[in-house]
Amino acid sequence: MKKEKEILEKLKKYREMDLKYEDGRILGSMCTKPHPISKKIVEMFLETNLGDPGLFPGTKRLEEEVIKMIGEMLHNNNPFGYIISGGTEANITAMRVVKKMAKEKGRREANILIPETAHFSFEKAREMMDLNYTVVPLDRKYTMDVKYLKDYIEDNIEKGIDGIVTIAGSTELGTIDNIPEISKVAKEYNIYIHVDAAFGGFVIPFLEERYKLEGYNYHFDFSLDNIFSITVDPHKMGLAPIPAGGILFRDFSFKRYLDVETPYLTEDSQATLIGTRSGIGVAATWGIMKVLGPDGYREIVSQCMENTYYLVKRMKEYSFERVIDPVLNIVAIKDEDPVNTSLILRKKGWYLSICRCVDALRIVVMPHITKEHIDRFIDALAQCKRD
Ligand code: EBR
Numbered sequence: 001m002k003k004e005k006e007i008l009e010k011l012k013k014y015r016e017m018d019l020k021y022e023d024g025r026i027l028g029s030m031c032t033k034p035h036p037i038s039k040k041i042v043e044m045f046l047e048t049n050l051g052d053p054g055l056f057p058g059t060k061r062l063e064e065e066v067i068k069m070i071g072e073m074l075h076n077n078n079p080f081g082y083i084i085s086g087g088t089e090a091n092i093t094a095m096r097v098v099k100k101m102a103k104e105k106g107r108r109e110a111n112i113l114i115p116e117t118a119h120f121s122f123e124k125a126r127e128m129m130d131l132n133y134t135v136v137p138l139d140r141k142y143t144m145d146v147k148y149l150k151d152y153i154e155d156n157i158e159k160g161i162d163g164i165v166t167i168a169g170s171t172e173l174g175t176i177d178n179i180p181e182i183s184k185v186a187k188e189y190n191i192y193i194h195v196d197a198a199f200g201g202f203v204i205p206f207l208e209e210r211y212k213l214e215g216y217n218y219h220f221d222f223s224l225d226n227i228f229s230i231t232v233d234p235h236k237m238g239l240a241p242i243p244a245g246g247i248l249f250r251d252f253s254f255k256r257y258l259d260v261e262t263p264y265l266t267e268d269s270q271a272t273l274i275g276t277r278s279g280i281g282v283a284a285t286w287g288i289m290k291v292l293g294p295d296g297y298r299e300i301v302s303q304c305m306e307n308t309y310y311l312v313k314r315m316k317e318y319s320f321e322r323v324i325d326p327v328l329n330i331v332a333i334k335d336e337d338p339v340n341t342s343l344i345l346r347k348k349g350w351y352l353s354i355c356r357c358v359d360a361l362r363i364v365v366m367p368h369i370t371k372e373h374i375d376r377f378i379d380a381l382a383q384c385k386r387d
Contacts, residue, residue, distance in 0.1 A: 019351065021033040021366075021368035022368055024368065024369055024370060024372070024373025024376070024377075025349055025350055025351055025373075026351050026366075026368070027350060027351060027352040027353075027363045027364070027369065027377065028351055028352040028353030028362060028363065028364060029351075029364060029366060030171070030198075030199055030236045030237075030364055030366070031235055031236060031242060031366070032236075032237075032239065032366040032367050032368045033367070033368050034235075034239055034240060034241040034284070034288075035239040035240070035284075035288045035291065035292070037284075037287050037288060037291055038240070038241045038284050038287075038288065041280070041283050041284045041287050042241060042280050042284065044283065045059065045278070045279045045280045045282075045283040045284075046280070048278060048279030048280065048283070049276055049277065049278065049279065050063060050082075050272075050277050050278070050279050050282065051265075051270070051272075051274070051275045051276035051277050052265050052266050052267075052276075053266065053267060054265070054266020054267055055266055056279060059279035059282060059283065062279070062282050062283055062286050063082065063083055063279070063282045065286060066083060066282055066285050066286040066289065067079055067080070067081045067082070067083070067246075067248060069286070069289050070201075070232060070234075070246055070248060070285075070289075071222070071248055073201075073205050073294075074201070074205070074221040074222050074230055074232070074248065075221045075222050075223040076221070076222035076223075076248070076250065078250075078251050078252075079222070079248045079249065079250065079251065080248070080249045080250075080251055080252040080253075080254060080255055081246065081247050081248035081249055082246070082247055082271070082272050083234065083244055083245070083246055083281045083282045083285055084243075084245050084246070084247060084272055084273070084274065084277065084281075085243040085245055085274055085277070086198075086233060086235065086242070086243055086244075086245035087119065087121060087196070087198030087199075087231050087233045087236070087245050088119075088121035088124065088245070089245055089247070089272075089273055089274065090198065090231035090232075090233070090245045090246060090247035091119065091121045091122055091125060091194070091196055091198075091231050092121065092124065092125045092128070092273060093229075093247045093258065093272070093273055094194040094229040094231065094247060095110075095112070095122070095125035095126075095129060095131060095163075095194075096129070096257065096258060096273070097192075097228075097229065097249070097254055097257040097258060098110050098112060098131075098162050098163035098192055098194065099129045099131060099162075100257040100258075101162060101163075101192065101257060102160075102162040102163075105160065105162075107160055107162065108130070109130055109131065109132040110129070110131050110132065110162040110163060111132050111134070111156075111159060111160055111161050111162050111163075112131055112132065112133050112134070112161075112162060112163040112164070112165060113133075113134050113136050113149060113152065113153075113161065113163070113164045113165070114133045114134070114135055114136065114164075114165040115135070115136050115138065115143070115144040115165065115166065115167055115170075115177060116135055116136065116137055116138050116144075116357065117138065117142065117143075117144075117167055117170040117171070117172065117173070117175065117357060118165055118167065118196070119167075119170075119171050119196060119198070122165060134152065136148055136149050136152070138357070141175065141215060141216065141324070142170070142173050142175045142323075142324060142357065142358075143175050143176065143177045143178060143216070144166060144167075144177040144178070144182065146178050146181045146182060146185070149164070149182065149185065150185050153185060153189055153191070157189060161189065161191050162191070162192065163191065163192040163193070163194060164182060164186055164191055164192070164193045164194070165193075165194050165196060166179050166182055166193060166194070166195050166196070166220075167195070167196045167197075167200075168195050168196070168197035168200040168201070168204060168220035169197055169198070169199035169200020169201070169203060169204065169328050169330075170199075171199065172330075172332065172355040172356060172357055172358075172362060173323060173324060173327070173330060173332050173355065173357070173358075173362075174199070174200070174326065174327045174328035174329065174330030174364075175216070175324070175327050176200060176204070176216055176217065176218055176220060176327060176328075177220075178216075178217050179193075179195060179217065179219060179220045179224060179227070180217050180219050180224055181217070183224040183225050183226055183227060184225070186225070186226035187225040187226050190226075191226065192226065192228050192229075193224075193226045193227050193228060194228065194229045194230070194231070195220050195221075195227055195229070195230045195231070196231045197220060197230050197231060197232045198231045198232065198233040198236060198245070199233070199236050199237065199328070200220070200328060201230065201231070201232025201233065201236075201237075201238075201246070202232065202233070202234065202236060202237035202238040202239075202297065203237050203301055203304075203328050203329065204218050204220060204328070205221075205294075205297075206294065206297040206298040206300075206301040207301055207305070207328070208298065208301075208302055208305075211302070211305045213325055213326075213327050216327050222248075222250055227250070228249060228250050228254065229247065229248065229249045229250070229254070230247075230248050231245070231246065231247055232246045232248065233245045233246055234246055234281065234284075234285040234288070234289075235281070237300075237301070237304075237366075237367075238285060238288065238289070239288050239292070239300070239367070240281060240284045240285045240288055241280065241281070241284050242281075243278070243280075243281050244280075244281030244282075244284060244285050245281075246285075255271050258271035258272075259271050300367050301329075303367065304329040304365050304366065304367060304369075305326075305328075305329055305365075307329075307365045307369055307370065307371060307374060308326045308328075308329045308330075308331060308365040309326070310371050310374055311331050311363065311365060311374050311378075312325075312326065312331060314374060314375065314378045315331075315333060315378070317378075318378065318381070318382050318385075320333050320334070320378075320381065321333070321334040322334065323355070323358050323360050329364065329365040329366070330362065330363070330364050330365070331362070331363045331365065332355050332358065332360040332361070332362050332363075333360055333361040333362075333363070333381075334358075334359065334360050335354075335359055335360055335361050336359060337359075338354040338355070338359055338360055338361050339354060341361060341381075341384060342354050342361060344384050344387075345380060345381065345384060348380055348384070350377060350380055363377075
C-alpha cells in the first residue's frame with residue numbers, strides 16, 4: 001500500500017509538469033478538456049477490448065449505436081464505421097478502401113486528388129500504400145480549386161482517378177472545400193470522395209446560420225452524392241477523451257475492402273487497422289453525445305464562435321491582421337516571422353501553432369479558451385511586438 005502511494009505521488013509529479021487546458025495557455029490544440037462524465041465512463045470501460053468484440057458484445061453494441069448516432073448527424077441512417085484511435089487512423093482507413101478499389105480495377109497505384117490543405121496523416125497513408133497523389137492547388141478562399149479539379153479530371157480520365165480527398169474544417173485555417181460542387185464532378189465521373197471532417201464534423205452540424213460566412217458552402221455530409229467516407233473525431237470538438245477518432249462509410253458494403261481473416265478471434269474477420277483497441281472512446285462518445293445532445297453541442301459551438309469573433313475584435317484594436325475571416329473557430333494571425341514569434345510566445349508560456357500555407361500564427365478557439373484568456377494573450381502578443 002505504501003509503495004502504491006509512493007508511486008502515485010511520483011506519477012502526480014510528472015503529471016504536474018503537463019500544461020492544463022483550463023489555464024488557457026494551450027491555443028493551438030484541436031483537443032480540449034473532456035466532458036466531466038468521461039471519468040466515470042473511463043473507469044467503467046477500462047478493460048474492454050473491441051479487438052475481440054465477441055468477448056465484449058455490450059461494448060460492440062455501443063459502437064454500432066454511436067456510429068448510427070454520428071451517421072444521423074451526417075444525414076445517413078445506415079452507416080458503417082468505427083470509433084478508432086484518431087483522425088490519422090480514420091484517414092488511413094479510408095485510403096485503404098480507395099487503394100483496394102483501385103486494385104480491383106487492376107491498378108497497382110491508386111490515383112487520388114488531394115488538396116494542398118490536407119492533413120499530414122495523408123502523407124503517412126501515401127508512404128504506406130504507394131498512393132499516387134495529385135495535389136490540387138488552393139483558390140483565393142484557401143479551398144480546393146474546383147475549376148482546376150474539373151479540368152484535371154477531364155484531361156486525365158483515361159488514366160483513371162480513384163479518389164478525391166476533401167476537407168471540412170482544415171487544420172490550419174478551418175476552411176471547408178466546396179464539397180457540393182466537387183460531389184457533382186465526382187458523380188459524373190463515378191469517383192470516390194473521402195471527406196476529412198476530423199475537426200469540422202462536430203462543429204459544422206451545430207453551427208448556427210448567423211456564424212456562416214458568405215462564399216463558403218458548409219454542406220459536406222452523406223446527403224451529397226459520392227461521399228463514401230467521412231472522418232469525424234469525437235476527441236476533437238466532440239469533447240471525448242483521447243483516443244476517439246471516427247471513420248464512417250456510407251454503408252456496410254465497404255467493410256469487405258477492409259476485412260482481413262482472423263482465425264483465432266471470436267469473429268472471423270477484422271476491418272480496423274489496429275487490432276487490440278479500447279472500448280473507452282466508444283462508450284465515452286456515446287455517453288457524451290447522449291448527455292449533450294444537439295442543443296448541448298450547439299451551445300458549445302456558439303460559445304467557441306463568440307470567442308473567435310471576440311479574438312478577431314481584439315486583434316483589430318491592435319491592427320493585427322487575420323488571413324481570412326474565420327470560417328470555423330480557428331483564427332490565423334498574419335505574421336512576418338511566425339516561427340520566431342511563436343517561440344518568443346512559448347518562452348512566455350503561450351502555446352500556439354503556425355500555418356504552413358501562409359505566414360501566420362494559428363489559434364484554435366476550443367471550448368477551454370475564455371474571453372479572459374484571449375485578453376491576456378492579446379496583451380502578450382502586443383508586448384512581444386513592442387519588445
Ligand atoms: C490536429 C491534431 C492536434 C491535436 C494538434 C492536439 C495539436 C494538439 N489535427 O495539441 C484533420 C483535418 C486534422 C487532424 C489533426 C487529423 C489527425 C486529421 N485531419 O490523428 O487525431 O486537423 O491527430 O487527427 P489525429
